[in-house]
Amino acid sequence: MPRRYRTALGAASAAIAIAAGAVVPGVPAVAATPAATSADLTRVIVEYSDADAAAHAVTRAGGTVGKPLSVVDGFVAEVPNNQIAALKAAPGVRGVTVDGKVGLEAATWRADGDANSMFSVVRATGALDVWKKTDSSGRQLGGMGVGVALIDSGVSQVAGLNDSTRIINGPDLSFESQAANLRYVDTFGHGTHMAGLIAGRDPGTNLATVSDPTNFTGMAPLATLISVKVAAADGATDVSQVIAAIDWVVTHRNDTGLNIKVLNLSFGTDSNQDEKLDPLSHAVESAWKKGITVVVSGGNDGTSRSSLSMPAANPYVIAVGAADSKGTDTRSDDVVAEFSSRGNATRSVDLTAPGRSIVGLRDPGSYVDVNYPTGLVPGDTTGRYFRGSGSSQAAAITSGAAALLLQQRPSLTPDQVKKLLTSTADAMPNADALGRGAGELNIKKAFEAPTPTVTQSWAASTGTGTLEASRGTAHVADPTSGVMLTGEKDIMGKAWNGTTWAKAATAGTAWNGGTWNGSAWTGTTLGNGSTGKSWAAVNWSGTNWDGRTWSGRTWSGATWDGRTWSGRTWSGNTWSGRTWSGSYWSSSIWD
Template identity: 30%
Template sequence: MNTIKNIKSLLIATISVFMIAGCAGQSLSDNAAERSSFIVQGTDLASVKALVTMEGGEITHELGVIRAVAAELTIEQVAVLESTAGIRRIYGNAAVETSGKPDKGNKDNGGDDGSTDEGIAGSAYTEFPSLVDADVLHDQGIDGWGVTIAVLDSGIYSGPGITQDRYGMDRLKAVYDATIDHEYKEGGRGKSAVDFADGFDIDENGHGSHVAGVAASGKLSDAGKYNGIAPAAPLVAVKVFDANGVGSYADVIRGVDWVVANKQNLQIRVLNMSLSAPPRSHYWDDPLNQAVMAAWEAGIVVVASAGNSGPDAQSIGVPGNVPYVITVGAMTDNYTPADGSDDRLATFSAVGPTYEGFVKPEVVAPGGHIVASMEGTDQIAVDHSGFYMGANFFQMSGTSQSTAVVSGIAALILQMQPGLAPDAVKCKIMRGARPALAADGSLAYSVFQQGAGMVNANDSVYDWNYDCANNGLDIAADLAGTAHFGGRANQDANGDYYLMGLDGYLWTDGGVDTNGYLWTDGYLWTDGYLWTDGYLWTDGSIGANGYLWTDGYLWTDGYLWTDGYLWTDGYLWTDSLTESASINTWVEQE
C-alpha cells in the first residue's frame, strides 16, 4: 500500500474550469494595481461583503449559497484580505467554456458524418429512451409530470418539444441568466417564461438545448416514441454561458445559488450539471463543489457528468468528484441500438476513483451519437455542421448527454415517489443499474469505470430500496468544515487500485480475498483491450463476446463502496492536483 500523504488545500490564482470538452484560463497580471476577479469566502455573506467593500474591492456577484462574493481586487488587496479575520478562503475566478468550443476549422473532427438511421425532420427518433426502458414507463403515464428539472448550461431552445411538454402544455417555468443576474419568470395564463424575455436569445451556443432535449424532449416521433427521458417534466433554464460558450466560475456558482433559492416556488427537484473541471483541491474546498453540496442538502438531486477526459484512471472532474452527487459516465450502442452485442463503454468516459478514494462514476448511461434539439444557427451546429441533421436536431457525444439521461430518470422516480430525499433517489438509480459481466461472472469493467452499471429507468422506478447510498457521510458537517470524508478505494505499491473493507482489507462480494478486485494499469487503462469487443447491455443470455449487463452482482448486499469514513490524512496517489489544466477538445462520435 502506498504511503499515506497529506494534501493541503490549494489557493489558486487561476482556475481553469470547462464544460464537457472546453477550457479557458485567466491569468493575473504582474501589475499589482490591475484588478482581477476573485471569489472571497467567509463565515457569512454580510460580513464578507463588508470586509471586501472596506478594502476597496468591487463586488460583482453575491454567492450566498457558499457565503461568498466575487469581486474585482488587486493582488495587494487579496494579500490584505487573506490575513483578515472573518475571511476563510480566496479563490481565483476564471473563464468557463462549453463543450461547444470546438476547432472551427474542423467540421467533423474525425467523427461520423452524421448520417444515421435515426432520421431527420419530423420523423426524428432517438433510441436512447428505449435503451434505458424509459419508453416502457411513458406507456404507463410515468413521464416526469410535476418534477421540475433545472438545466444549468448555455440556455435553452424555445421550440416545440422543449418549451412544450408531451401534452402540448407550456412547461418552461423560468429562465435565469446568471451572466447578467436577470430572471425571466412564467407569465401565467398558459404563457411560458420565454414569452416575456423581451428579445432574450435563449441559447445561442446550443449545448444547453441539446442537454435539455435529452432529459425531457416532449417531441413525438413518427415511430410513436418520445425523444426525451421525462417528456412531461417542467423545465427551468439557468444560463451561465454566452454565445461562444464562455462564462465564469462565479456565474456557475451564482446559477446554483439561484436554483437553491427558487427550489420551493419553482418545485425544482433535479439539477442537471453537464460540466466538468479538473480537481484543484479536496472536494470540500472547491467553491463550486460547496455550492453543489448545498443544493443536495436542500433536497435537490444533483446529477453531474464524469467528464470526457477518460479512459485514464482518476480523471473524474469537478463537481463529479463530490461524493454525494450522482456522477454519470457514458456508454455507446455503436450505432446499432437493436443489437446489444457491440455495446461498450465510451472511450472518452472519465474514470475513478477520486483523490479521496470514492468510487466514481456511480452509473453509466447512453452518451454516444445522441440526437437531440439544437438550432442550426447555434454555435456548436455551425462549428460542426456535419452533425446537424436538420429540423433543429443535432448529433453529439459526451458525458453531458449521459448525465441528462440520468436527470430524466431522477424525474421519473420523483414523480412516482415525490417524498424521496436525494440519497434515496441515488440509491434507486444505482440499484436499478446493470453491471457488465463476463461469462465467468466477473466484471467486464471495473467499478471505477462503470460504477453500478448501465442505468435502467424501469428497474429504478420499481426498486424499493432506499438506503444504499451515502451511508457514513454527513453533508452538514462537511459543509460546516467540522468533518470530511474519504472512500474505500486505495492503491497498492504496484499501482493497482482496489477496494478496502471496513478493516482495510481487500473487499470482494461475499468476503475478503487476498487479491481483491485489483484494477491494474495494464488491464483497465489502455485503449487496446477494453474498446475492441462489445458487451451486451441486456439481461438476456450471454452473447458471442461472452459479456452481459445484468443485475444482482455486487449490488445484492448493498453498496459497501459508496460508504464513507472520516477523513484523516487520506490517500493521495499522484501529484496531479498541482498540474496545470489542459484543454479538452470536442469528443469524436461513438
C-alpha cells in the same frame, strides 16, 4: 467593439476537417503501394489500441494513413473496400468506421434505425415502459409535476421545447443577460441539446403509444424544466456564476409552479481542490441536503486524468459517465466511451448512461451549430437534429430518469434516488470496472424496485476553500484588456468570503431577493411574457473586475471570433473549454 469573454482552457473536440495524407505523430511512415485504384478505396476512421500496429495494418492492407484524430485515439485512412473487414480484426485496431462524409448523406435518416437516437434511448433505458404506467393519482408517468433545473447555456424555443407551460426561464446569470435580444436565448447550443434529452416532447405525442420515429421525446417529457442560463455564446462562464445559479435553485426550489426536485449540471472544472473545501462542491452538496437530486457529468478526460471533474468529485451527488452503445440496440456489447472520465478507486462515476453520438435537438444559428456542421445528422430531412457525445449527454438522460422516479414516489430523498438508480443498473461485462460504476441506467428496473432505506454519511464539506482553486485552469477573460478574472472575487468584482458564503449556502439563504454576494444579479419576479415564463432581469451597470465597466454593451453571437485570448488559441479543435465537460459534436467520433 464589445468585449469577448472566453473560457481559457481548450478541451478537445472532434470537429476536425478530415484530410488524407497527413502523418500520425508517433506512427512510422511505412511506404506501401495500394493494391487498389482510388475508385476502390474507402475513407475510414481507424480507432486503435496500439497506434503502430494499426498503422502497419492499414499499409499491409494496401491503404494509406491520413490525419490523426487524437480525441478518439485514431486516424483517418483510405483502404481497399475488400480489406475493411480484415482491418477490423487486425491487431491494435479497436474499430473501423466508414467516414460519415463519404456516400452516407444521401440516405434518409430514421430515428428507429439509429441506436443513439432518443427514440432508441428511451426504449433501451426502459423509459418507454415507465411512460405506460400511472402514478398514485392516475397521472401518466412522464415526470409530470417534477421540476428539473438545468444550469447551462440557456434553452432556445425550438420545436419540442416551445411549450411555455413546461419550459420556464429562471434568471439569466450569463454575460448576455444585459442584451434583451440574447437574454435567456441559447446562443451556444449546449443547453438546448441537454434540455431536449431531459424533457423534450413534440406536440401531440401520446406517450402511451409512442411508435412514430418522427416524434422527438426526451426522458421525462411531462416534467417542468427550469432553465438557469450561465454561459454565453462560446460557453464562457465563471465558476462564481455556476455557484450563484445552484444557490438560486436551492432558494427557489419550492416556488409555486417550480417544485425543483432535480438539478442537472453537465459542467465540470479541473479543480484539484479537496472536495470538502471546494466551493462548487459545497454548493451541490448543500442542494442535495435540501432535497434536490443533483446529477452531474463525470467529465471527459478519459484515462488522462485520475480524478473526476469538480463537482462530480463530491461523493453525495450522482456522477454519470458516458456509455457507448457500439451502434447496436442490444446492451450486452456496451462499453464505457473512451473519452468518459474514469476517476480513481476512491471516487469514480456512480453509473453510466448513453453518452456517445446522441441525437438531440438542434439549435439553429448557435455557436455549435455554425462551427460544427458535422454535428448535423446526415439524411435528416427535417433539419431538427444535432448529434453530440459526452458525459454531459449521459447526465441529462439520467436527470430525466430521476424525474420519472420522483413522480412515481414524490417522497424519495436524493439518497434513495441514487440508490435506486445505481442498484438497478444493467451490468456492463465488456466495460472497464472503474469507468462503468454500478453499470448502465435502467429506469424500468428502478421503477419496479422497492424503496430502499439508505442515508449517505460522507464527511460534510465546508466550502471554505478558494474560488480561484475551484476554477482550476478555466477562466473567463477580457481579450481587449488581456485581463482574466482570477482570485477571490466574483464576476461583479465583489470580494469572496468563503466562510460567510458557505454558511448561507448550507442554510439555503445565499440569495436575498435578486441579490447574491452583495450584488444585484437578477430581478425578483417570474412573469409571463411573449416568449413564456421568464424571470425578471436587472441592469449590471458599472460592473467590472479589471477596472473597467462592461455592462450595457451589445452582445451578439457574431462577436465571438477565432482570435487568441489569455495566451491561448481558439481553434477549430476546441469548442468551450473544460467547463462544459468537453462534449463532441462531430461525425469523426461516431460509430
